[in-house]
Amino acid sequence: MAVLACEPGDPGTEGARDALVAQQPPERLRVQVLETLRHDRNAFTQGFEIARGTLYEGTGRVGQSYVRAIDLTTGKELRRIMLPSPMFGEGITVTDTDLWQLTWQDGVAFRRDPRTLEERERVRYSGEGWGLCHQPEAERLVMSDGTDVLTFRDPRTFAEIGRVRIRSGGMPVDDLNELECVDDxxxxxxxxxxxILRIDPDAGVVTGEIDASGLLKPHERAHADVLNGIAAIPGTDAFFITGKLWPKTFRVRFVPAG
Structure with missing residues (x-):
């Protein structure tokens, strides 16, 4: 069963230990580029995830938001489904049975068939939707809304089952955006x-801070938007990372800085 998380130091938790951990500075890391790949420079990337040999990407912007499936081996787009206008797409994640897709300020999560991408259900939620990922062992989805709060949700119903505030060195960290869950x-x-932050969601603590600067050349950066897209590559310690309107995707590892 999923456990409702509390703020570090709350009564009923390992408060003293968590409060001490929350004060520790995060490990400093950087990206090590292993491979550079093409990315659709028209894609306003909001969600990025690999599941069962398929790369899923969700995009934003009114009238241009979609979710698509891409064959990892060939790079061929397999399917694409547009969101109804004027909805603005945000983060996505894939569970054993469903693909969930957030909207920004529309208060709607789409539950989809991960094979066809067809809509199965719409679920209402309050507040904004930013990023989303799935922790199967904890039996929960993790959702960001642009604040310092991560919300835990039931992967079948999307009902809220808990939340936690995120701290780094004892200070709140907001603007948490696209998410990727890897184990715990x-x-x-x-x-x-x-x-990119590495977060212990149970303790509500940032354990690592990853510098992903310098990936795009100046002329590429001039026509691109922000870094936004992390997809763990199953069976490896590598990730795909990209950004909104980026012409490239990078296969990287996160390694100690310096």
Whole structure:
């Protein structure tokens, strides 16, 4: 069963230990580029995930939002489904049975068939939708809304089952955007930066800060938007990362800085 998370130091938790951990500075890391691949420079990337040999990408912008499936081996787009206008697409994630897709300010999550991408259900939620990922062992989805809060949701019903505030060195961290769950860790893009955070969602603590700057050349950067897109590559310690309107996707590892 999923456990409702609390703020570090709340009564009923390992408060003293968590409060101490929350004060520790995060590990400093950087990206090590292993391979550079093409990315659709028209894609306003909001969600990025690999599941069962398929790369899924969700995009934003009114009238241009969609979710698509791409064959990892060939790079061929297999399917694409547009969101109804004027909805603005946000993060996505894939569970054993469903693909969930958020909307930004529309308060609607789409539950889809991961094979066909066809809509199965719409579920209402309050607040904004930013990033989303799935922790199967914890039996929960993890959702960001642009604040310092991560919300836990039931992967079948999308009902809220808990939440946690995120701290780094004892200070709140907001603008948490696109998410990627890897085992018991959550990776989060920080909006408007070249930083990716590694988060312990149970303790509500940032354990690593990853510098992903310098990936695009100056002339590429001039026509691109922010870093936003993390997809763990199953069976490896590598990730695909990209950004909104980026012409490239990078296969990288996160390694110690310096």
């Amino acid at each position: 860790v959550v990776y989060a893009n920080v909006w408007q930066t070249d930083t």
